[in-house]
Amino acid sequence: MARFGRRVAVVGVGLSHCDRSRSDVNKVELANESIRRCLDDAQLSMSDIEEVMVAEIDSLFGVGQSQMWYTDDIACYLKPGVKVETGGSVGGSACHSAVHHVAAGACDVALVTATSKGGGTREPIERFVAGARAQAAMTAGMHPIWDRWVFVGPLMLFAFMANDYLMRSGCTREAIAKCRVKAAKNAMKNPYGHLKRDITVEDVLNSPFIIWPLRLLEFCPISQGSAAMIFASEEKAKKITNKPVWVEDIVSAHSKQYWTDAMVPIDWGSQEAGAVALWKRNGITNPWKEIDVFEMYDPSSWAEVIWMEWMHLCGKGEAWKLVDRGATEIDGEFPINPSGGVVSTNPGVPSTTMRYVEAALQVRGDAGEHQVPREVKRAVGHGFGGTNWNTFILLSKDMP
Amino acid sequence: MTEKQQAEVLPIIAGVDFRFKYPAGAYMSKCLHEMKENARFLGIQCPKCKAIWWPPQVVCSYCHSETGTNWVELGPRGTVINWVVVHIPAIDPRTGEVKATQPPAATIRLDGPEGRGANWLHFLEETDLDKIKKGMRVEAVFKPKEEREGQASDVMFFRTVEE
Amino acid sequence: MARRVAIVAVAQTKYDDLSQTNWKYNWEELLYQSVKPVLEETGLTFTEDGTGIDASISCHDSIWAGSPFSAGKTDDVLGTHFRPGEKIDADGAMGVTEALCQIASGDFDIVIVGGVNIDSAAPRNKVENYCFDPFYQRLMGLDMTSAAALQAQRYMYRYGITREQCARVVVKSRRNAKNNPYAFATEDLTVEDVLRSKMLAYPITALEIKPMVDGSCTMILAEEEKAKRITDKPIWIKAVKNCYDGYYLGDRDLADCKSLEVAAQGAYQTAGITDPRKEIDVADIGAYFSYHELLWCEGLGFCGKGEGGKLLDSGATEMGGEIPINPSGGALAGSPYTVEGLARIAEAVLQLRGEAGARQVPEAKTALAHATLGACGQWQQVMILGKEI
């Protein structure tokens, strides 16, 4: 029997168009865009939705208690809902909440909505120091007295990570650049991708340092966009679609409040704890062989490579070699991020939902041009956020 | 009504300028006072799993034991474990001020008892990247006592030392 | 629900204004003051093998904490390191619902829920102004108090509720709070004191809003078998339902509380309650403003529409009345944001366990805990708790 009291399936997914600026809509209208697509995808109407899970990081996006403003535009009027905030992994945490609610029998059909619409600007967008502001905004999430004054956002974290890996693994910078080029190639096939640039390994290696040893092209862009997903109980799912994607398991692993230890960084323990729990609980002894697609939350190409090791997808010090020989390409042995990943499209709040959406599309076989050329039976979506909080979902074609 | 092209409407400025009072709490206050008054680093060690918490905190994250008053002295010397150099302007979220440049930041394992932890993210005095090495020995340089205000920035940076 | 779930332990700090002590505790230190008692009471620890607490839920409104990812500050004391966690960014009562679903789904057996806030660290009206949409409502300078004043005015206009009736709610709350060791505002007040205090936004005066306090509340929930092993006084969650009303205040008739009616009816249906006034022995409800209690009583079906004032006048909601409301004193006696709804559930648990001391409602078997959030009670949650399964 499944892990849960009731089986749960993904029955609909929806993504908005993603771009650096979506000034044609305000925040709640942007949420509405992906929800309409999601309802269309599931061929449901607003009245079929029983509960709505809102993912949002209020302090970053300019409206407090934002679930209130969203209500009218996310099909939540006179309905119950949940609001979660777990940093970048929030789009995944909201999905987990939906799975819990459906599995518990609290409802049969739950909608997850995640939207990012950062502040606009009265200056021309290219003159706006969005990057520095975004990092500062996220730095505000660090300890106000201990960390804020020295920290430069998650950027700094990934730079530390990169330096550590360089010293530890003997990797070549070309391997990491190849990982970035792979993401770009995949993003070009994805209609919902943001950065669609035909870049080469040389482009990556020649791009300027933002925080040494991290280069500009090795880090994600700032995007605006939204994502939505519908989860349903077994009975409802079978009625709604002939291609339900079953939720085999969900795992979250969070971490302590100070990041210094993570930056040492001996400690990607929550990635490890979450992934190991997922493999163990579901009888997966060799994820490299048993998982068909892996969608990872990779704010930087370095993260993708390093976390492969921490998630026990391969041995320590081996990930860069695998990437170097193309094993994680869309048609490789172990496709990672056929969507182009977070490094190509990062609206923040919906980024994890987008990973889950992509995993579901791959299992359904509906990913279009970026569908991996093999039968996808099991896919994993991963989310990362806050002070190293991680979420994982294991989706499968066969009913658990 | 005709759907004629509307002149642009600029984004609405509707910011809320609020400032919060962030308490350091009892454990961190004690540690900050110790830095201010005695230029000493007072960490706390988990009595059970021996992890060292810097800054000190009420429970051990690993085993959830209360740390109590199991103070341990750390530093002032330490070993560089990892470092980065910020090349972009960084906004200080405390003030909104843009820092055009800043010295290399490093994680430093402060000297002290055995046990995981005792790492600190701080600045290095050394700015020549070629001279920064893993395992390099450094020592905290405090501001003069009268300028110290009970903040992590009472330590200006870590200076390379020969041993 | 697929499995029965009980609350097996609750703890609260004494709600107090930390600015008086120059904020001597930070978030985790304040939260730990309610985490430690529940761990000690149940003897549970954080484990991975199913013998202890399986997962943690942190309730933390990031707006009131003044930083993104603010729930991270509670990770250590809630034992979330390398372990399952969820962070609810709303009232703590939503966190209890989340824990209930996590357990009922079969994913976890025992979940700890903690909520903390330091209201006194934040400029209240600025934070509240930030909660309104930036185009239409925020630029009118609204905060929760002026929004509530619009609702109070509409309510009084439509149903002839008087300012005296509203003021009497405050008097009653403070009187009840005298018997609540966790309460903050317990001084004797008269109706005149309330009406003569500083006018904030007509008709709401300074004494008619919840005082600014800080504190935390933590509880542990468990599935049936484990709950019975952990305590001989498990309190069962019989039903819970929450509901959102529309956003724009101008879309709603503010004299109604539609979302509360939907939430209450949903919860009553699940719990098999047909006559709430008779079947519920005690109710602790989230009243941030004086008129809230009267209006919410209508939404909860304790009286007809427009009869909230009459219900209060009849004495039915007093201690010893037919349906005692807010024996704890409620939010008007002091509960921090986020903790507000958790504290209501904690009070319901204490009442059902018979541990409410001088404010104990005799033979309470079924209790109602209500929570609300948003301008003019946009989000409402009703939870029914029972002594017996």
Place this chain on the structure above:
Amino acid sequence: MFYPKELEEVEPIWEEQPAAVSGSDIAYDVGRIGTKFFAELRDNKKILGIRCPVCNLVYVPPRLSCKNCFTELKEWVEVGDIGTLLTYTVVYVPGENQPFGPPYAIGLIQLDGADTGLMHVIGETDFEKLSVGMRLGAVFSEERDGSIRDIKYFKPL
């Protein structure tokens, strides 16, 4: 005393800081629906609503989606600049983003032709004379930049 004495007695340190830079001076995109509404207000002193053909309701302010039936709204209608007061309050304490210094009155005004109330300021009035149900008319600002404050306030008729 919850913590050991030496900790309970330590002199507390705290620091005041901005909550988050992103929240402090941000500009919010109004979107194409907001653009039409605000541009019409700014350029022609007209107040627009949007009608849901299914529910037959006219919403002011306009929005993309009907909350009742989720119909995508497209039918613009002009509503009156005169309306009825649904409720009001007089704000006596200073706060953020207030259009006028306190005391000032705000209310929900149901404009003629609209089914919802618009939140706005009530000016040129004696607070004592305000009453629910009274008629109010819009006074437009001399200088308009495309925001809700292009209506200066509503005044009693």
